[in-house]
Amino acid sequence: MxxxxxxxxxxxxxxxxxxxxxxxxxxxxxxxxxxxxxxxxxxxxxxxxxxxxxxxxxxxxxxxxxxxxxxxxxxxxxxxxxxxxxxxxxxxxxxxxxxxxxxxxxxxxxxxxxxxxxxxxxxxxxxxxxxxxxxxxxxxxxxxxxxxxxxxxxxxxxxxxxxxxxxxxxxxxxxxxxxxxxxxxxxxxxxxxxxxxxxxxxxxxxLIGVLLSSLGVFLLVFALQEGQSHHWQPWIWAVIVAGIGLMTAFVYWQSINRxxxxxxxxxxxxxxxxxxxxxxxxxxxxxxxxxxxxxxxxxxxxxxxxxxxxxxxxxxxxxxxxxxxxxxxxxxxxxxxxxxxxxxxxxxxxxxxxxxxxxxxxxxxxxxxxxxxxxxxxxxxxxxxxxxxxxxxxxxxxxxxxxxxxxxxxxxxxxxxxxxxxxxxxxxxxxxxxxxxxxxxxxxxxxxxxxxxxxxxxxxxxxxxxxxxxxxxxxxxxxxxLFMIGFGATVITTIHAQTGSRAGRTVDLGRGGREVDTDEIAPVDGSPGGPPAEDALPEDAVLEDPWHEDALQIAPSHAGTGGSSWDGVLPETFWPDPLEPAGGASLRAPETEELVALMHNETDTDRLRGLPLEHDGARVATPPPVPAAGDLAPPRRPHHDDIDTDELFRVDRMFNALGQPLHEPLDDSGGYGRHARRDRG
Structure with missing residues (x-):
């Protein structure tokens, strides 16, 4: 790791x-x-x-x-x-x-x-x-x-x-x-x-990768540089073949090196x-x-x-x-x-x-x-x-x-x-x-x-x-x-490192950008109503570009408990905790590390867009109850669930593209809901 x-x-x-x-x-x-x-x-x-x-x-x-x-x-x-x-x-x-x-x-x-x-x-x-x-x-x-x-x-x-x-x-x-x-x-x-x-x-x-790549590149470059002056004699071609062989071995080693x-x-x-x-x-x-x-x-x-x-x-x-x-x-x-x-x-x-x-x-x-x-x-x-x-x-x-x-x-x-x-x-x-x-x-x-x-x-x-x-x-x-795709909307993909396969369902938002629902292999481990722990995201899975620089306003709220709400601007004001194998998502102030909001991820972005749920990649669960205000200080280190980046950080482009801004909490059970909109200020 x-x-x-x-x-x-x-x-x-x-x-x-x-x-x-x-x-x-x-x-x-x-x-x-x-x-x-x-x-x-x-x-x-x-x-x-x-x-x-x-x-x-x-x-x-x-x-x-x-x-x-x-x-x-x-x-x-x-x-x-x-x-x-x-x-x-x-x-x-x-x-x-x-x-x-x-x-x-x-x-x-x-x-x-x-x-x-x-x-x-x-x-x-x-x-x-x-x-x-x-x-x-x-x-x-x-x-x-x-x-x-x-x-x-x-x-x-x-x-x-x-x-x-x-x-x-x-x-x-x-x-x-x-x-x-x-x-x-x-x-x-x-x-x-x-x-x-x-x-x-x-x-x-x-070290093995260094040796294989260095020798492979050296042999290839040497043969290409010296081939003409030596009239492309057989030994030059032998050096080229050896270089290609070493580079092939290097790629294979990279694929199996855990x-x-x-x-x-x-x-x-x-x-x-x-x-x-x-x-x-x-x-x-x-x-x-x-x-x-x-x-x-x-x-x-x-x-x-x-x-x-x-x-x-x-x-x-x-x-x-x-x-x-x-x-x-x-x-x-x-x-x-x-x-x-x-x-x-x-x-x-x-x-x-x-x-x-x-x-x-x-x-x-x-x-x-x-x-x-x-x-x-x-x-x-x-x-x-x-x-x-x-x-x-x-x-x-x-x-x-x-x-x-x-x-x-x-x-x-x-x-x-x-x-x-x-x-x-x-x-x-x-x-x-x-x-x-x-x-x-x-x-x-x-x-x-x-x-x-x-x-x-x-x-x-x-x-x-x-x-x-x-x-x-x-x-x-x-x-x-001709094979390039747009980066007007950043491509966010979760890769399973062991298989190299993509996870989640890709949704085309126009301008060549794509949104990927990461819930399929990034469920919340141990959260109320969540899937079993063995389905949690593997430690060696990689989340590419989990941050989006456009400002978002995310307002958590809850019902029936006296409640609180908070509006903040990302990413200039707050940053997410590092990815951890279990729990929910959280936001902390960067200077004081004060816990300012809890965000639950177990909602599938398909639901937020009003699209039908898919059994192979969509999960919807009741968000966890909100702790009392006194529980927020001193902050207990929150868990992060490899958040569904569509929901927290890419939701602005998604809603802008589809014209369906979300203003309602996810449920009426007293859990945290949220709404997101593009900061126009």
Whole structure:
């Protein structure tokens, strides 16, 4: 079981103004993502300075990607256990020191080692940004926050080559690493000052899961990175098969691990989380794969320097950044399907247009327009995907979910890099058969790729055809968007951890949202008129997103006892006690812990909506009698019954959707009744 070191109330994670914390995290997150692509432009200079070949210099990038990708799953869980703020600070400190080490390296061996350490720091930091955003921002503002996070990811991926070109041309390759040091120091100071401490989850450490996932990801990434340079020899395929086998064993182990798995597989029961992971792998693939043929075309055919080649892609970053605030507002109000689908559609159209226009005679201004169109598409992808993936994750799964999401994105970038290298070589061989495979791409030794005029047409054709690969892959993002469901009304589902099956009956409320009656496997144990104790909710069952941020007014009342009533606003004023295996529901004041109301859950929401009861999921029982006022102080610790979230926290959307507000107590027997309405104040 998972325990917590602080009272696990969702509202307790919130801070009065979470924006300063977000801006502090953006500093480190941006720096790390820029470093994923900044080295590509500097490779020719590094080769010349350190007197090494292409097969060696590629490890400067590969080592970073491997060290970044492998620990991401573990880092998310470590953030849950030791606190996302602490892991963020450690990761940023490691990354900053390693950046200084990279710049001071006098040999390629030292540089590669420093890049490994740099990647480890990046892996510790990255998952903490997304999990912290999920926990400190309320749902009605989380979309805008995610738009900032998503825009940072999109812009950083494109700024990397631009920054690398400028620094290499002006100061030398060492400065692509030295520039991180002052930025990292400022980022550490801001993070220590502005990022709040959040309650931690005392997770068990899944050592077997760590070993299986780390080795599996390492073997897959290694084979994909090295496959092209080793001509996809049989041993490369053997490594790929071994990696797939280890990852299969990892998934199986997660499914049978009853203690606490590294990845709680039930988070994939949330369709949006699963679909968003597919989509973020697609955009990771596309954003990296697109840049390879573009850079070779710009330098080899258009004759641009590294800096000017990188400037060619600047409109993508500008368009994505300018649209980020607008997209953030849209995400909070609109179904994710058309938003993400629009983004991937525009992206696919833009890249296809780019591929068709990559000719020796294409004017530069037209390429600039195309990259602006691509930026519009990316603006509608990054932040909506982050918001969609994390919208329904409960706080104790925020770190694990963030780790999975970021690991999937990073794995997509690795696939994009390796896949495009193989595809480019294939098209170069086909279009320029007299040239050695990769002779004008993989073996570039100068700072600017120069080709004789008679090769411009076949080389342009090869790069154009290669660019069609990311355009085609982007269509998988469109397909993924079609499977998204709305989060206008949060999906609340109770999952039985042993069987993985959903419980309760799903009711469609429009806007793509769903309400699930949790009474079927969450009866009140031991309450008057309730079912027997053996039917109670299992301890390992998980309630996803039991909190709803919209204010509700809940008024308990009783008849025939002199009575009392109370009106309070949730969640700003009150929070529910932690889930416990038996009893009724209660509300306590957060500061004094004074018991202010008892709420009985044994009513099925079908009855509240006036719908017929169903024998397989509906139970109606008499609520317990109200204790005398004197019994409320000092408060006796109340029991919680894994409350029917439809009734207490989601009832506002349910009644708004069906037009049937409830104003009557549940019964006339002297028990607690309630009414609920949306707070319009």
């Amino acid at each position: 998972t325990t917590t070191s602080a009272r696990p109330r969702r509202a307790g994670d919130r801070v009065a103004n979470p924006w300063p914390a977000l801006w502090a995290m953006v500093v480190g997150f941006f720096m790390i993502l820029v470093d994923s692509t900044i080295v590509a432009v500097a490779n020719p200079s590094i080769m010349t300075d350190l007197n090494i070949g292409y097969d060696t210099v590629i490890w400067v990038t590969s080592a970073y990607l491997l060290a970044y990708a492998v620990p991401l799953l573990v880092a998310g869980r470590l953030g849950d256990r030791f606190g996302p703020r602490n892991l963020y600070l450690i990761g940023l400190a490691v990354f900053t020191v390693a950046s200084l080490w990279c710049g001071l390296s006098g040999s390629v061996e030292m540089l590669i080692t420093a890049r490994v350490v740099q990647g480890l720091g990046a892996a510790l930091l990255t998952p903490q940004t997304l999990s912290t955003i999920t926990r400190i921002f309320p749902a009605d503002r989380r979309g805008v926050a995610m738009s900032v996070w998503g825009a940072t990811a999109g812009v950083a991926t494109l700024i990397g080559p631009l920054a690398g070109g400028v620094l290499v041309d002006a100061l030398g390759w060492e400065w692509i690493f030295f520039v991180n040091v002052p930025i990292g120091i400022v980022g550490l100071a801001l993070a220590a000052w502005l990022i709040p401490d959040l309650p931690t989850q005392n997770h068990r450490f899944d 203690a606490e798995p590294l990845i709680p597989l039930h988070i994939f029961a949330d369709r949006n989380f699963s679909v968003a992971n597919v989509a973020v792998a697609v955009i990771g693939f596309v954003s990296v794969a697109m840049m390879f043929p573009v850079m070779f075309y710009a330098q080899g055919v258009c004759g641009l320097s590294p800096t000017r080649s990188a400037l060619l892609t600047a409109p993508t970053a500008i368009a994505s950044g300018l649209l980020a605030p607008l997209v953030g507002k849209i995400v909070d109000r609109v179904h994710p399907r058309p938003v993400v689908g629009f983004g991937f559609s525009v992206l696919a159209i833009g890249i296809t247009w780019l591929a068709l226009d990559m000719t020796p005679t294409t004017p530069i201004w037209r390429l600039v327009v195309i990259f602006a169109v691509i930026g519009i598409g990316m603006a509608f992808i990054w932040s909506p995907l982050a918001a969609t993936a994390t919208r329904n994750l409960p706080p104790d799964l925020a770190g694990a979910g963030s780790g999975v999401f970021n690991a999937t994105r990073q794995f997509g970038t690795v696939l994009g890099s390796a896949g495009m290298a193989a595809f480019m070589t294939w098209r170069l061989t086909a279009e320029m058969p007299a040239m050695p495979a990769g002779g004008h791409a993989g073996g570039v030794e100068g700072e600017i790729l120069r080709l004789p005029d008679f090769l411009h047409i076949p080389f342009s054709a090869a790069m154009s055809q290669a660019t069609l690969l990311p355009a085609f892959i982007a269509l998988f993002g469109v397909a993924a968007a």
